[in-house]
Structure formats: structure tokens, C-alpha cells
Amino acid sequence: MNRVVQAFLYAAFAAFVGYLSVAPAYQYADPEIAVIKLSLSHAAERVEACVKLTPQQINERAMKGEPINECERERLPLAVELDVDGATVLSLAAVPSGLWKDGPASVYERLAIDAGVHTITARLRDSARETGWDYAYSEEVSLAPGRYFTITFRAENGGFEFR
Amino acid sequence: MELIKRALAHAFARFEAVFEYAFGQRNTPFAWLGALGWYFYWIVAATGVYLYIFFDTGITDAYASVEYMTHDQWYAAGIMRSLHRYASDALVVVVVLHIFREFAFDRLRGRRFFAWLTGLPLLAFIYLCGISGYWLVWDQLAQYIAVATTEWLDTLPLFGEPIANNFLNSTTLGGRFFTLMVFIHIFGPLFMLLLMWVHIQRHSQAKVNPPRPLAIGTLAVLVILSLVFPAVSQGPADLDVVPAELGFDWFYLAGYPLLDLVPGGQLWLYLFAAFLVLAVLPWIPPAERVPAAAVNLENCNGCTRCFDDCPFGAINMVPRSDGRAYESEPVVNVNQCTSCGICVGSCPTSTPFRRSGPLQPGIELPDRSIADLRDELVAGTGETRVIVFACDTGDTDELEQDGVKVIRLPCVGMLPPSFVDFALARHHAEGVMIAGCAEGDCQHRLGNDWTIERMARRRDPYLRQRVDERRLCLSWLPRDSTRRRQRALAEFRVTLSEIDDE
Numbered sequence: 121m122n123r124v125v126q127a128f129l130y131a132a133f134a135a136f137v138g139y140l141s142v143a144p145a146y147q148y149a150d151p152e153i154a155v156i157k158l159s160l161s162h163a164a165e166r167v168e169a170c171v172k173l174t175p176q177q178i179n180e181r182a183m184k185g186e187p188i189n190e191c192e193r194e195r196l197p198l199a200v201e202l203d204v205d206g207a208t209v210l211s212l213a214a215v216p217s218g219l220w221k222d223g224p225a226s227v228y229e230r231l232a233i234d235a236g237v238h239t240i241t242a243r244l245r246d247s248a249r250e251t252g253w254d255y256a257y258s259e260e261v262s263l264a265p266g267r268y269f270t271i272t273f274r275a276e277n278g279g280f281e282f283r
Numbered sequence: 284m285e286l287i288k289r290a291l292a293h294a295f296a297r298f299e300a301v302f303e304y305a306f307g308q309r310n311t312p313f314a315w316l317g318a319l320g321w322y323f324y325w326i327v328a329a330t331g332v333y334l335y336i337f338f339d340t341g342i343t344d345a346y347a348s349v350e351y352m353t354h355d356q357w358y359a360a361g362i363m364r365s366l367h368r369y370a371s372d373a374l375v376v377v378v379v380l381h382i383f384r385e386f387a388f389d390r391l392r393g394r395r396f397f398a399w400l401t402g403l404p405l406l407a408f409i410y411l412c413g414i415s416g417y418w419l420v421w422d423q424l425a426q427y428i429a430v431a432t433t434e435w436l437d438t439l440p441l442f443g444e445p446i447a448n449n450f451l452n453s454t455t456l457g458g459r460f461f462t463l464m465v466f467i468h469i470f471g472p473l474f475m476l477l478l479m480w481v482h483i484q485r486h487s488q489a490k491v492n493p494p495r496p497l498a499i500g501t502l503a504v505l506v507i508l509s510l511v512f513p514a515v516s517q518g519p520a521d522l523d524v525v526p527a528e529l530g531f532d533w534f535y536l537a538g539y540p541l542l543d544l545v546p547g548g549q550l551w552l553y554l555f556a557a558f559l560v561l562a563v564l565p566w567i568p569p570a571e572r573v574p575a576a577a578v579n580l581e582n583c584n585g586c587t588r589c590f591d592d593c594p595f596g597a598i599n600m601v602p603r604s605d606g607r608a609y610e611s612e613p614v615v616n617v618n619q620c621t622s623c624g625i626c627v628g629s630c631p632t633s634t635p636f637r638r639s640g641p642l643q644p645g646i647e648l649p650d651r652s653i654a655d656l657r658d659e660l661v662a663g664t665g666e667t668r669v670i671v672f673a674c675d676t677g678d679t680d681e682l683e684q685d686g687v688k689v690i691r692l693p694c695v696g697m698l699p700p701s702f703v704d705f706a707l708a709r710h711h712a713e714g715v716m717i718a719g720c721a722e723g724d725c726q727h728r729l730g731n732d733w734t735i736e737r738m739a740r741r742r743d744p745y746l747r748q749r750v751d752e753r754r755l756c757l758s759w760l761p762r763d764s765t766r767r768r769q770r771a772l773a774e775f776r777v778t779l780s781e782i783d784d785e
């Protein structure tokens with residue numbers, strides 16, 4: 121047994137634990153850069169439109185206790201695009217959730233971007249249309265360094281919300 | 284696999300030599316890694332209870348309550364907080380070493396798989412507890428952890444809407460998720476304790492408390508660290524601010540930077556694969572199938588010594604089944620028996636002096652019978668001056684020399700003390716050396732402890748009083764100690780020749 125070496129080993133242990141508990145620091149993000157967070161969940165239209173029933177058919181079904189709309193469950197993928205100063209930085213198709221692809225589709229993306237003034241355009245398509253978009257929103261915004269800029273979407277509020 | 288283990292064991296032996304020198308063999312931390320794990324757990328639990336008194340479990344006030352503890356009440360809650368953090372970090376250190384060491388020393392294969400497998404979920408729980416703990420501070424690090432963790436969880440197809448949305452920006456912040464973390468951080472450790480208890484179920488007298496000097500020393504050093512370098516928070520969380528530079532607890536968060544390099548889904552896959560690999564290690568390669576200890580009821584008097592001494596809890600005493608007047612009889616659980624032979628060394632009927640009938644003790648290893656052991660001892664004794672009883676584990680080949688006979692056993696704990704008496708009294712040797720693992724670090728857990736006590740006449744079966752202790756040399760050394768072992772043997776032979784000169 122040697123108490124001096126023992127003290128040294130204890131000290132080394134403490135230094136090791138103490139140091140690695142806070143250091144070296146991890147550089148997660150550049151403080152000069154802004155980050156856009158795009159997050160949305162939205163149910164796209166169904167792949168096949170529900171069968172239109174006549175009022176008479178609806179009545180009949182209601183009497184029998186059957187469901188009164190007739191729909192295929194599967195939904196379309198959601199197309200989402202993001203432009204910054206006219207250049208497309210994000211373009212993706214989000215798959216509906218659920219085993220039968222009948223739920224809302226979700227998008228969650230983080231994009232680092234230089235701080236400063238930018239024109240940001242967000243577009244979304246939730247229907248089967250071939251061209252154009254169902255929702256679009258564009259705004260010139262000033263992005264502060266080291267801060268998040270969030271883009272969310274709520275159809276009931278009319279579409280995209282920038283913050 | 285064998286090569287990896289040997290290289291690793293060699294590295295441990297090198298490293299541990301310094302610690303053995305500093306702490307002495309019995310108190311060296313490496314022999315007590317699991318016990319230190321328990322000890323740090325208790326420190327974390329005790330300090331955690333204290334912190335909980337002052338902690339505000341709501342997300343809006345949590346940060347301030349931690350600040351209060353750290354600064355206003357630095358002399359009590361502040362120290363508790365630091366201890367809580369540093370003991371959790373120390374827990375990771377000892378458990379990681381513990382895993383590598385149990386692996387290197389091959390204490391996981393075959394029938395010893397149980398502790399290894401039950402250790403794996405423990406590992407997951409340590410991280411669950413640690414990460415949820417950092418979450419509760421609700422500072423910038425906590426914010427980073429919250430966002431990174433939920434983003435990572437979202438790569439699993441589990442949640443309809445991304446759970447990271449809980450932390451999207453300051454307007455979406457909800458307390459629900461935070462409350463969940465408080466819950467996890469309280470019940471996770473409780474469940475972990477249950478798992479720790481399960482972990483040692485196949486160990487009798489598991490080493491769950493480190494020796495006192497080590498316990499005092501580690502606590503003292505953690506308290507000093509807490510005073511000199513108190514744990515602090517890193518500025519309040521603000522979900523609108525991108526955390527830039529973060530002081531990182533690498534013991535718990537070392538995996539997080541990977542999330543910025545590898546897609547989260549892929550990382551889950553790697554993690555899962557790693558656990559799978561760890562989970563099959565006890566069977567790679569499959570252990571040799573050595574038959575378990577077997578009881579011979581005709582020679583067993585139900586004294587329960589084998590039951591008391593089995594390090595793996597593989598023996599149960601049950602009511603006597605053969606109608607003889609003894610109360611009970613041992614039954615070996617063959618799925619738990621590691622064939623260490625320690626029960627054989629404890630059985631009073633394992634004595635080479637017996638003449639009537641064949642030599643068959645109450646309990647015995649079918650592959651290494653006591654009768655064979657006696658034959659080996661007696662054979663060609665003319666030239667033998669020293670008999671060395673050595674463990675299979677140790678590297679004792681180098682002890683072979685003129686006048687020395689090395690007899691190998693699965694564990695020296697298998698040697699009944701009567702064999703020492705027999706060898707000396709019948710002049711089969713002038714001296715007996717017992718060469719086993721380091722004290723407190725027996726490959727078969729308790730073999731050397733029991734041997735030390737039996738030979739010191741403190742534990743049944745005792746060494747006979749008539750044995751001249753000078754002719755018995757107990758040598759306990761760690762692995763890779765060939766030279767020290769040779770020196771011990773040489774010194775012993777000098778002692779023996781001095782006795783003869785008297």
C-alpha cells in the first residue's frame with residue numbers, strides 16, 4: 121500500500137470525472153447562423169374521392185346504422201417546398217402516417233441559414249392536382265443570428281405561419 | 284474472441300498493477316467495480332432525495348429552483364447537486380470498466396451468462412436516468428437534449444405527430460413532456476434498483492459494498508471535487524435560441540454528436556445491433572460443457588457446508604430423501620453450477636485419509652474426482668519436494684521445475700484442507716503451495732476467500748492443528764504475475780530448506 125500513489129490516483133480520478141462532466145465543450149451550432157425549423161402535420165386528400173351518395177342513399181344507410189360515407193382510406197402524399205431568396209432549399213413528399221396511410225403526414229426539418237434579410241416562400245400541395253399548389257405563403261423576414269425561425273402550418277388558419 | 288479477451292486482460296493486468304501497489308491487493312478498486320457501482324448508486328439516490336425537496340417540478344420554475352440550490356444553498360443542496368452529478372458520472376466509469384473486465388476475464392460464458400444478460404438492460408437504464416436528469420435542469424444543455432432526443436425518437440415510426448414539436452419554439456412549450464421526464468427520473472432509478480438486485484441473483488454473498496477504505500476514499504474525493512468544482516447550469520433554456528456551444532457531460536452524452544453526423548434511424552439500428560452483439564457474447568464461442576457437481580447421498584451427512592460455500596447459489600438444501608437420519612440433503616441446480624469445485628473443498632467427507640472403500644465424497648465434480656486428485660498427489664512422490672495446487676485460471680506453467688509438482692484444479696477453493704495435511708503428514712512433500720487469484724478477485728468469486736479462512740482455521744473444514752504453517756505457502760496474485768509467482772515459490776523453497784536445517 122502506498123498512500124502517496126493512492127492520493128495521486130484519487131486526484132486523477134476526480135480530475136477525469138470533473139473534466140469530462142463539462143468539457144470539452146460541444147459546438148452544436150454556429151452562433152452567427154440562424155436556423156429555420158419547418159414542422160407541420162396535415163392530412164392530405166384521399167387518393168380516391170369519397171363516393172358521392174344521394175340524400176336518399178344517406179337516409180337508407182343511416183336507418184340501417186351503416187356508415188354514411190364511402191371512402192377508400194388511403195391518402196395522398198403531401199408535397200412541401202421551401203424557397204429562400206428564390207432558390208429551392210427543400211422539396212419533399214411526406215408519406216401519410218398509419219398502416220393504411222390514412223393519417224396525417226408530418227414534416228420536421230431543420231435548415232441552417234445565414235442571418236439577415238431573406239424572402240422565404242413555403243408551398244404545400246395536399247391534393248391530386250398536377251400543377252400548382254394548394255397553399256403558398258411568402259414573406260420577407262429578417263433572421264437574427266443564433267435564433268430559430270419556425271414555419272408551421274395549420275389549414276384551419278389558412279395555411280403557413282411564420283414566426 | 285479468445286485473443287481479444289487475452290489482450291484486454293493483459294491490458295487490465297498492466298493497468299491494475301499500479302492500483303494494487305497503491306491500494307493493496309484487497310482494496311484495489313478494480314476488484315470492486317460492481318460494488319462501487321452499487322455504492323455510487325446509493326450516493327446518487329440519497330443526494331437525489333435531498334434535491335427533490337427543493338426542486339420545482341414545473342417547467343417554468345425548474346431552472347430557478349436549481350439555481351437556488353446551486354447558489355443560495357451552495358453549502359448543502361449545491362454540494363448535493365454536485366455529488367449527484369459526479370457520482371452518476373463515476374457510476375458510468377466503473378460500470379464501463381466492469382463490463383470490459385468481466386468480458387476480458389471471461390466471467391460471462393456458459394452458465395455464467397445470467398449476470399451479463401441482466402446487466403444489459405441496466406446499462407440502458409443508467410442512460411435513461413442520466414439523460415432524463417440533465418433534462419430536468421431546464422438550462423441550455425437540457426434544451427439541446429430535449430430537442431435532440433425528441434428529434435431522434437421521431438425517427439422511429441412511433442408517433443403520429445413529431446414529439447419534437449413540444450420544443451419547437453417558446454410558444455409551443457408544454458409542461459407535459461417535462462413532467463414525463465420528472466416521472467422517468469424518479470421511477471427509472473427505482474426500477475434500476477430492482478434490476479441491480481436481479482443482476483446479482485446468481486451470486487451468493489455478492490460484493491455490493493466496497494471495502495471501507497475505498498468507500499471513504501471515493502466519497503471524500505467526490506465531496507472535494509464538489510467543493511472545488513461545483514456543478515452549475517448553463518443559462519436558462521430559451522427555445523427560440525439555437526444552443527451554440529455546450530458544456531457536455533461526455534459520460535452520458537457522448538453519443539449525441541453522432542446525431543449530427545448519422546441519420547437518426549441509422550443510429551437506432553447501430554444501437555440495436557450493438558446490444559444484440561453484446562447479448563450473444565456469452566455464447567461466443569460456446570463454453571465447454573463441463574458436467575455439474577454431483578451429490579453422492581451415501582456419503583453426505585447433510586452438513587450444509589457445500590450450500591454455504593457455493594459462490595453461485597447453485598446448491599439448495601432439501602428434505603432428506605433417502606430415509607437416513609439427517610435433516611437435509613444438497614441438490615445441485617445443474618443450470619447454475621459453474622463446475623468450480625468449491626463445494627468439494629468444503630465437504631468434510633472429501634478426505635484423502637479415508638481407507639474404507641473407494642474415496643468418494645458427498646459432493647464431487649464428475650470430471651475431476653477427489654480419488655484422482657489423491658492419486659495425482661501420491662504418484663511419484665520420491666522426487667517431489669513441493670506440491671503446488673494451482674487454479675486453471677492462473678498462468679502457473681512456469682512453476683514447473685525439478686522437485687516441484689504442480690496440480691491444477693478448476694479453482695484452489697476445490698482443495699479440501701485435509702489434502703494439505705495428508706501431503707505433509709504422509710511425507711508426499713516437504714511443503715505445499717497454494718497458488719490462486721488475487722485476494723478479493725477470485726475467478727470463481729469466493730474460492731480464495733474460503734481457502735484463506737479454511738487454512739487459517741476460521742472456516743469449516745479447518746486445516747488440522749498439527750500442520751506446520753511454515754510448510755504451507757498461500758500465494759494470491761493477479762493475472763500475469765508469473766515472475767512474482769516464481770519468486771514466491773523460490774522464497775518458499777528457501778524457507779523450507781531453513782526449516783530442514785534446524
Ligand code: HEM
Pocket residue numbers: 316317318320321378381382385386390391395398399400401402403405406409479482483486488489490491728
Ligand atoms: C448499475 C450497473 C451495474 C452494477 C451496480 C453491477 C454490479 C455487479 C455486482 C455487485 C456484481 C457481483 C460481483 C461479485 O460479487 O462477484 C456483478 C457481477 C457481474 N456483472 Fe455487473 N453490474 C452492473 C452492470 C453490469 C453490466 C452492464 C454488465 C454487462 C453487460 C454486467 C456484467 C456482470 C458480469 C458478467 C458479472 C459477473 C458474473 C459472474 O461472476 O458470474 N454488469 N455486477
Ligand code: SF4
Pocket residue numbers: 575576592593594595596597598615619620621622623624625626627
Ligand atoms: S461446483 Fe461450484 S458452482 Fe457448482 S455447485 Fe459446486 S460450488 Fe457451486
Ligand code: SF4
Pocket residue numbers: 578582583584585586587588589590612613629630631632644645646
Ligand atoms: S458439504 Fe458434503 S456432507 Fe455436507 S451437505 Fe454438502 S455434500 Fe453433504
